[in-house]
Every structure is written in C-alpha cells, then in structure tokens.
Amino acid sequence: MATNHGSTAIKVLEVCTVAPPPGSTVPVTLPLTFFDILWFRFPPVERLFFYKSPVPFYVIVSNLKKSLSLVLQHYLPLAGAIVWPENSPKPAVETAVRDGIVLTVAESEDDFDHLIGDGLRKEAKLRPLVAELAAEEDRAAVVAVQVTWFGNGGFSIGITSHHAVLDGRSSTSFMKSWAGLCKNLVGGGEIFCPAAETMPFYDRSVVTDKMGLEAIYLKCLLAHEGPNNRSLKFWDFKTPPDSFRGISNNSLL
Structure with missing residues (x-):
C-alpha cells in the first residue's frame, strides 16, 4: 500500500x-x-531517529522486532492501552495477554542524506516517517513504532508515545534498553537484562498528592466538553502545514 504525504511517497510494507x-x-x-493525568489528552510525543547500516533491511527489521519483544517484558505497560471505564474514578493503563505495540514497516522515496543533513526540514517531509498512535473514545x-527504509543503507525509527505514560526520561530509558538488547542480539551475544538504572518503577504507592491535584485535574477533564467526558481522544492541536523542524545529531527536534 502506497500513500502520498505532500511531496513524500511512503509505501507501507507491513x-x-x-x-x-x-x-x-x-x-x-x-x-x-x-x-x-495533567498530560492525559495532550497530543502524543513524537521522536524520529535516523541510522545508516550496510545490513539488508529485512535483517534490520527482524532484529528490531525480536529486541522490541524482549524489552517489552520489562516495560509491559507500553504494550497495553489507556482506558477509563465508567466504574473507575480515574484512567489507567491496562495490559492483557497478547497485547503489544503496533509496528509499521515502510519504504520512502525521499533522499535520506538530505533529511539527515544540517538545517531545517519541512514538516511535510518528516510527518510520514512518524508512527500514528491510535486513540479512540474508550481506548x-x-x-506506536514505524521503521522506514530509504533504499541506500539508511533507515529511520519513528516512535510516537502517549505523554501521560512516557515522559522524556522514561522514553529515553526505553530507547536505551531497546538499543542495548538489539545491539547484543546483532552481535550474537546472550540475552541480558538491561541496566538497573534504565528499568521502570511501577510502585504508585510512593506518590503522594498532598495538594489534591489529582481530583482537580480529573474534575477539569470530566467537565471539558462534558459532563462526565471520559473521552480518550487527543485534543486537536494541528501543526501548520508550512512548518519546519530541525535535525540535531540525527534525531528529530
């Protein structure tokens, strides 16, 4: 399936x-x-990384899939979804057996060396490389992840994450753990547990809310376009089509 985003043609392979x-x-x-909860309905965070490799693309995709599966056993909530049932006072991440991250594999006709060069790039050039994150009323x-091949030894990994679950530090820790497992897998090493400092901490009992901020945020969310608005769709903040973005150290700003 081929899709055209402005001047960039993307072919979805899988x-x-x-x-x-x-x-x-x-x-x-x-x-x-x-x-x-403060970031509950804000637009998702998008990160885009560029790499060069002489390895065939099908091998790259295979290694990325295997290492992504392995790292998810340490970051299980990332495989789940945010829900807010009627009988629940607040939203939560629920993870069930067979849940996972949607991975899109694609090809681009764009010039890889131009995209990773210094300076600004049109938003329309970069937008097709970023994974779409599904958000409906109830889930x-x-x-979401997208891997895009450019046909000249270059590829990109676009990661879109829900801001209510992943902040900057969590996202970076996840990427470092995934990269470490993938590197070890490519090198033929044994499967290892990522470094302790990159591991997530799930004990919510240590978080105290002395000012009652949670109740204030929840009240505002429920009242916005409410009453009792439990929609999980993101607020519609569109990026102007004539915008530009900057590239720094082969990652998208």
Whole structure:
C-alpha cells in the first residue's frame, strides 16, 4: 500500500503487533497519578531517529522486532492501552495477554542524506516517517513504532508515545534498553537484562498528592466538553502545514 504525504511517497510494507515474550508477567492495571493525568489528552510525543547500516533491511527489521519483544517484558505497560471505564474514578493503563505495540514497516522515496543533513526540514517531509498512535473514545494506545527504509543503507525509527505514560526520561530509558538488547542480539551475544538504572518503577504507592491535584485535574477533564467526558481522544492541536523542524545529531527536534 502506497500513500502520498505532500511531496513524500511512503509505501507501507507491513503492519504487525509486537508482543512481549510468552510467559511475561502482565500487570493487569497501572493507575495514572496526578503527574500523568495533567498530560492525559495532550497530543502524543513524537521522536524520529535516523541510522545508516550496510545490513539488508529485512535483517534490520527482524532484529528490531525480536529486541522490541524482549524489552517489552520489562516495560509491559507500553504494550497495553489507556482506558477509563465508567466504574473507575480515574484512567489507567491496562495490559492483557497478547497485547503489544503496533509496528509499521515502510519504504520512502525521499533522499535520506538530505533529511539527515544540517538545517531545517519541512514538516511535510518528516510527518510520514512518524508512527500514528491510535486513540479512540474508550481506548488509547501507549506506543506506536514505524521503521522506514530509504533504499541506500539508511533507515529511520519513528516512535510516537502517549505523554501521560512516557515522559522524556522514561522514553529515553526505553530507547536505551531497546538499543542495548538489539545491539547484543546483532552481535550474537546472550540475552541480558538491561541496566538497573534504565528499568521502570511501577510502585504508585510512593506518590503522594498532598495538594489534591489529582481530583482537580480529573474534575477539569470530566467537565471539558462534558459532563462526565471520559473521552480518550487527543485534543486537536494541528501543526501548520508550512512548518519546519530541525535535525540535531540525527534525531528529530
């Protein structure tokens, strides 16, 4: 399937779901805290990374899938979705067996060397390389990934994440853990557990809310276009089509 975004043609080769390895312990529910709820309906965070490799693309995709599955056993909530049932006072991340991250594999006709060069790039050039994150009224995905091949040894990884679940530090820790597992897999090493400092911490009991901010945020969310508005769709903040973005150290700003 080929899609045209402005001046950039993207051919989608595959769309699949990458799940944690069989036997992974699934935390059924991870409640959001007042730190998370503040960003509940903000647009997702988009990150785009560029790489060069002499390895055939099908090998790259295979290694990325395997290592992504492996790292998800340590970041299980990323395989789930945000829900807000009528009987729940606040939203939470729910993860079930066979849940996973949607991975899109694509090809681009654009000039890889031009995209990764210094200076500004048109938003329309970069937008097709970023994964779409599904968000409906009753369910919102946590992470989506797109891997795009440019045909000259270059490829990009676009990661879109829900801001209520992943902040900058969490996102970076996830990427470092995934990269470490992938590098080890390519090198033929044994599977290892990522460094302790990159591991997520799930104990919500340590978070205290002395000012009652959670109740304030929830009241505002429910009242916005409400009453009792539990929609999980993102607020519509569109980027102007004539915008430009900057590239720094081969990652998108």
